[in-house]
Amino acid sequence: MRMKILMAGLLAAACGASVALAQPPARGDAARPAAEAGQNPGGGHAGHGGGRRGTMLVLANADGAQVTYWKPDLTRQSLELGMMGHLALPGTGMDNYHAVVAERDWGNLKETFIRYVYAFGKPSGHSPAELAAAVKTELEVVPDPIPREHYRYMADDRWSFLVRYQGRPLAGSQVLLSTSNGSLLEGLTDAAGRVTFRLPDDFAEVEAGRVNNPPAELGVIARHQEGGREWVTTLTAPYHADPAHWQSLSAGVAIAGFGFLVGGMAGFRRGNDNKKRGSA
Amino acid sequence: MNPLTNLSVIRKLVQIAAFAFLVYGSVIVGYYTADKLSGAFPALACAYDQNTADYCTLIPFQHQMAHRVGEAISGGSSLLMGLLPVVTTLGTFLLLFVLLNKAFCGWICPLGLFQELLGAIGQKLGLQQRESVAPGIVDRIRPVKWIMLGVLVFGLPLLSGLGFASHDLVGAYCAICPSRIMTTLAVGDTSQLYFDSANPTVMVLSVGADLLFGAMVALGLTTRQPFCRICPMLALHAAFRKVGLARLVKNPSPRCGKCGLCAKACPMDIREIHTTEKKGDITFADCTLCGRCVEFCPDQGVLQLKYATFPVFSASPRYFKQRKQAQKRWESWTLRGWWNRRRPSATERA
Secondary structure, eight states: OOOOBOSTTTHHHHHSOOBOOBOOOBTTBTTOOSTTSSSOTTSOOTTTTSTTSOEEEEOOSOTTOEEEEEOTTSOEEEEOOOGGGEEEEOOOSEEEEEEEEEEEEOSSEEEEEEEEEEEOSEEOSOOHHHHHHSOOSSEEEEESSOOOTTOOOBTTOEEEEEEEETTEEOTTOEEEEEETTSOEEEEEOOTTSEEEEEOOOOOSSOOSSGGGSOOEEEEEEEEEEETTEEEEEEEEEEEBOOGGGTEEHHHHHHHHHHHHHHHHHHHHHHHHHHHHHHHO | OOGGGOHHHHHHHHHHHHHHHHHHTHHHHOSSGGGSSOSSBSSOOOTTSTTOSSOBTHHHHHHHIIIIIIHHHHHTOOHHHHHHHHHHHHHHHHHHHHHHTTHIIIIIOHHHHHHHHHHHHHHHHTOOOOSOOOHHHHHHHTTHHHHIIIIIIIIHHHHHHHTSSOGGGTTHHHHHOHHHHHHHHHTTOOTTSOEEOSSHHHHHHHHHHHHHHHHHHHHHHHSSSTTGGGOHHHHHHHHTGGGOSEEEEEOOOTTHHHHOHHHHHOTTOOTHHHHOOOOEEOOOTTOOOOOHHHHTOOSTTSEEEEETTEEEEEOOHHHHHHHHHHHHHHHHOOHHHHHHHHSOOHHHHO
16 A cells, blocks of 8 residues: 555645645644644744744655655754654754655655755754755755745745756656645646746635635645656645735835825925025 | 046945845845845845845844744743844844945945935936925934834834734834835835735735835935935944944034035935034944045045045045036936926017
């Protein structure tokens, strides 16, 4: 029986893969997975979303899965799965992105799940570019780039991903983007192995405010076959509802326009005062 | 006058290069936070701009006040540990700040250049007013920068961390900063110009930000450096200006009390440059070390820009004469003047 690492049971069904890796629902509330689970979803910055607490991931039916934790300085450590597939990410003392790589080798098939998680600590002195560039497994989907501080994956935004096989870009490869909200997109990598998706705006009920909308999960899935062996790899990450649902550009422009009028009137008034002073 | 000997032209070139680097510089330094130049830059280089080369120091200050100091106090843990990152940020800021002092405002800040360009556009449209802002207004505006620094950068984020204010006030200053809107628009990102209806706090902040940005653009056409006068970075610079190596120095002459050209040239309307009889470092709290007062001082060596003890640029009658002519040429053509000249006068029409 193939390994099943379930991420709220959502990604795998959509893409045919049987493995997933994600954060657990917090305090038994399945509707609030990442925001309360310790990691700052999408790699925000210190403190938001309880970012200084430890991070917990869930892998279900994951017997025999090899999990490797990559630190920002590219040193690695193996992680043991806990009860019910819970995976507690240990503190490394290093600030910045870490990578969790879950692998299971079936002989003719190797499945891999990768997730980039932000952990807090002392500045590591290493750029996430190094972690992204490191070859972590044979076939991998790499965020290009990983969302930076103050940014996160958000619906309706365009984000690129690189597909690499043995460290080299895989051109012309079909890539799927599957979300826990039920969307499925297909893309094809270009000569540089890059594929770009506009993340689906597929949140069913959006409330005003980011904190009121728990993130959903996305998976970017690539496959490759060579010499009778197959690799399937998935990059998982949280993504958030599009703020355009509660933020309005046109209203912002209108308010700025009103501010322009007020500022213009103040300047005009000062000009008149100056003229009076000059003529006095 | 050879433009390359004109301090204002040299400064503008430096500002343009700094703007390009700070707003679009991720292609040079790298994309990620860890790649940034300092993470505590002494000018309004905005983290919301995905292409920026560095971050303004006000960002870590706000977050550290909320998440480190505030949470350390409210959580009953060591205040010293909470203050440590603030001290680290301050140290990083000072390491850079000491190099250029308040010239980070006058020579480096992207929002400073933006306002100067608005001023140039306003001048060409015939809207820019040559008269200084009235002393009474200047005096009333001056404390605002300290209130901005104390309340928006330190106070509200701390209250948020302590649990006495909304979490939306963690980045209270960033939420209203016009540089956030300007720099993101400069890279083609409209996501920061918005009205946020999520809750009353963010609604007020977003309306305040948009109003301030619009007002700054309009005022920038008629008045020199409108936002700089209330910028919390100006206040932060003012607090540490004595440690900076660059400074404005005055050697008063008996003629100083008469002409007042230095004060008229000052984009921040610091009339004390003209009135002070102090000898030596006169880098005032509102000074941006732009050097215009030195350019428009007609007396030899009365005003100087110095780096440590070395004079970098000194007032001289010869330079003053050339600079005044260059300024006159620059101001001679305006759209309004051209339009007025095109219209036949009433007597001609009759």
